Amino acid sequence: MDQNFNLALQLMGVGMITVFFILFFIIILGNVIIRFVNRFIPEASVVVTSSVKKVSTTIDPKIMAAIVSAVKTVTGGKGNVVKIEKESK
């Protein structure tokens, strides 16, 4: 019983220290990855193609950028938004 209790106390110390250590390490690791990416592969800004702008002037530029970004993500950069128009009822 005492032996088991000592084991549990030991586990409490080791366990909490390990969990804190790993998550603290994740913070450092995350920051290192963020700095590395910021420095070497910062994201290219999303360019809304002029053809889209010309055709759909009534659509909010933010919404248009979101649609273009979504198409880019889903198609892996291969797809292009050529025209956006509201469906006629």
Add this chain to the structure above:
Amino acid sequence: MEILRKLYEMTAFGSLIANPGPLLMLVIAAILLYLGIKKQYEPLLLIPIAFGVILANLPGGQMSVNPGEFIQLDGLKHLNVTPEGKEVLIDMEHRYLNLFEIAHEYGIMNFLYYMLIKTGLLPPIIFMGVGALTDFGPMLRNLRLSLFGAAAQLGIFTVLLVAIAFNFTPQEAGSLAIIGGADGPTAIYTTIKLAPHLLGPIAIAAYSYMALVPVIIPLVVKLTCSKKELKINMKEMDKLYPPKHKIKNLRAVKIAFPIVLGIVIAFFVPTAVPLLGMLLFGNLVKEVGSTTLRLSEAASGPIMNAATIFLGLTVGATMTSEVFLDVKTIGIIVGGFFAFAISVFGGIAAVKIYNLLAKKKINPLIGATGLSAVPMASRVANEVAVKYDPKNHVLQYCMASNISGVIGSAVAAGVLISFLGG
């Protein structure tokens, strides 16, 4: 009269009258079904578990899972011939029936249990799906909040101590304590490794308390936090003390993060790799995007759903009256609640200590969500925050500690398995 006696013997009534335990188990299954169907408490797990309990307790149905001793071949000797032609008797200790023999002798439920659960296969498969559904974005944007995911593992190790004081073996205590991590697959995985005979009650307790997150978190918060603390507005704090680094390419960071993290964790806590490795793989295929869309959809959809069905049914099938109707089950139900509540308190206490030392204050609700139970814990915490200040939306901050809690509980499970596993 003879015909009537034979009819009586043919039906299950005789065995039920001799041993009414299965009837009580059917009542328990009915309660679980009610909670899952009507109250919608974790229905995806509770309904299969409850139905597994029903199947296991239908007399003569041969759908209950038999303990490991039934399939062990201990004591047998196997005659082996060495390359030199000598005949040697090899002890068959720790050898088991093969899967075909298990299916033939004990039925399909034992086949499923020993193939999918006893091998520890399904929890990592479910973790892969969880990874494919998890967004590390909120955590990466608020990295320092991850520490509260560590503090919220306090309940695990506190209940481990208490359970040992109540005569649980260290392995049983470890399995019970992991309920405090509020993570179903982690609890099941740890129990499979440490105390498989307690799998049913521990799975039920873990998922029941996860379903009760909307009750437990507000209760602990109400008992431990002041109105002033709960009104701390994280966005205002961010404006006053903005973060040092803004992420310029979140997608690249999200792709690199699971790869690097998986490798690092493998060095420090190798026993956590089956769970965290699969979680991070699932997350990676999600973050890569359209090129691996089919993989992430499979991981988070059909594979995870199939795994959930078999996990629920087989765990339920372990709960026969002989196993479940035991004093230890009551200990697990009570201990599980305290493990959960102490974990919530641990996160809150860590925030309070942090707030004593730092200028940039943190809402204690972020500590309260340091356990797993993603994203329900965060949603509940956000509702509590909005109740005190309608403009104070803390969801994305809570998600940071909530996701780190998933990692924290898997690491805690790894530690328990390393020290207590055979």
